[in-house]
Amino acid sequence: MRTREADQRKMWWRLRARWYRNPEANEPSDAALTAQRVFYFVGAALLVFSGIQVQKAENDMDRIEREIDSKYGPDQGMPAFTPGVWDTQGGGRRPL
Numbered sequence: 001m002r003t004r005e006a007d008q009r010k011m012w013w014r015l016r017a018r019w020y021r022n023p024e025a026n027e028p029s030d031a032a033l034t035a036q037r038v039f040y041f042v043g044a045a046l047l048v049f050s051g052i053q054v055q056k057a058e059n060d061m062d063r064i065e066r067e068i069d070s071k072y073g074p075d076q077g078m079p080a081f082t083p084g085v086w087d088t089q090g091g092g093r094r095p096l
Contacts, residue, residue, distance in 0.1 A: 008033045 009027075017023035028036075 008036065 012028060013023070017027070020026040
């Protein structure tokens with residue numbers, strides 16, 4: 001299968017030119033088409049970068065959960081955590 005670059009000018013004539021009374025006057029310049037290509041390329045690169053960062057964060061969370069489970073057991077959680085409610089009189093936390 002052969003792949004080729006999409007011709008943006010042909011796409012503009014096929015999809016957008018009919019919206020204008022004088023399509024030749026409203027046809028995008030070469031600079032506008034180049035800027036659009038750059039914008040799409042940068043957007044695609046940012047999407048890939050974001051996906052990689054999300055995957056790294058997920059892997060880090062899995063690693064942290066495994067470390068906690070190996071030290072304290074899967075159902076016990078971290079021993080430093082003590083649930084409490086907000087004590088409005090004393091200005092701090094107090095255990096339940």
